[in-house]
Amino acid sequence: MTGTPNDAKALAAFVDHTLLKPEVTAADVATLVEEGAALGVFSVCVSPPFVSLAVEVAAGRLAVATVCGFPSGKHLSDVKAFEAARSVADDADEVDMVIDVGTARSGRFDAVQTDIAAVRAAVPADRILKVIIESAALTDEQIVGACKAAEAAGADFVKTSTGFHPAGGASVHAVSLMARTVGAAGGGRLGVKASGGIRDLDTALAMIEAGATRLGLSSTAGVLAGFEAGAVAPASTDTY
Template sequence: MIGPELPPLTRAALAAMIDHTLLRPEATPDQVERLCTEAAHHGFAAVCVNPVFVPLAARLLAGTRVKVGTVVDFPFGAGTAADKARQAEAALAAGAVELDMVQPIGLLKGGHDREVAEHLRAVIEPAHRAGAIVKVILETALLTDEEIDRSARLAAEAGADFVKTSTGFGPGGATEAAVRRMRAAVGPGVGVKAAGGIRDYETACRMVAAGANRIGTSSGVAIVNAAPVA
């Protein structure tokens, strides 16, 4: 049950926080088209699709309020900073206005913070020049508490618009504890996106109560349909 400490999120309020996501490698154009139709119908914040489908999503969502998002250096974050920059530029040119990039996890864990920041800026700077936003995926299930704090602060200092828990392809997804740590690390001026394993209304509400203001999920329709209308 939803406890009294959780926000009474209505269907419209929750829909406006959801990134309707389809990142499976076997996703088809027909499935992307359905995703976009659902996003427009429910008033979701954005769709998040693989780069190959950005032009299709941009065409289908033209004239709606739904933003087109995609991923950069996904799901490992192990490419070079130049690789990330090229992917970001291509996605922006194709019509993406929200980029979810994976931080270089190994460099972060190795303590190479300066190099991590260079990777982040390689995406954040061109995105901001184009009027787009960037969400930095930390992959918190692979990080210690100290590493979550440090990577969230590095992302904020580099100019990230959001920090994000997970790719959904790692060893674990979003947890309330990780969301709270990320919110505490970045303060109120940077968004926190909870993603990975969020499949029902109660879980989504708990993530928002912990400090998330964006939810990444492939279960957006089921989640909002379970929410109160008003």
């Protein structure tokens, strides 16, 4: 996907419409899917127990993504791989895994790569694997190292954030650095997903201009409404 969107329909095609709060119910997920379909988003992103329900309600109208090792990344690699495989068995189209951020902060990028590769082995090539690096908690050098590890392990995307880390979510700087490292901006093959704290149109467009090819949004309707003359996105307390 290239170019900066100039209307709500074009922007919606970048969006993973997301609901990952722990208090979410099955009814909430069904509502999320219907909202996503009405808005024309690329996918919905839900917690693993809700994948089958989301797939059923979506009925092919949009993709279904889920998460793995979420939100801390402090899971054994084989546990992450099992979780990913179960989600694929439930017909998830995409899996967003969280790395062990402490391992990246320690500079052990070979171990980061091994962790990602374990999940990649559980997610077949016809399904998308995104790697959440929690960019706000990393230095630039660590962001580059984590992105290169994701590329070497066979991931399809790198992703900024879970939206649950106290260090913060996506930043234009991190997205730009990630895109230059493994994305099209640097001649690489990986997509870049910006997520965490994107709650208005200006921020969403800035992320795309910086190199994001996908956006994780929980305030999707409010962001898209920014294209309407004089529209102001409603305040949101969502963390994602």
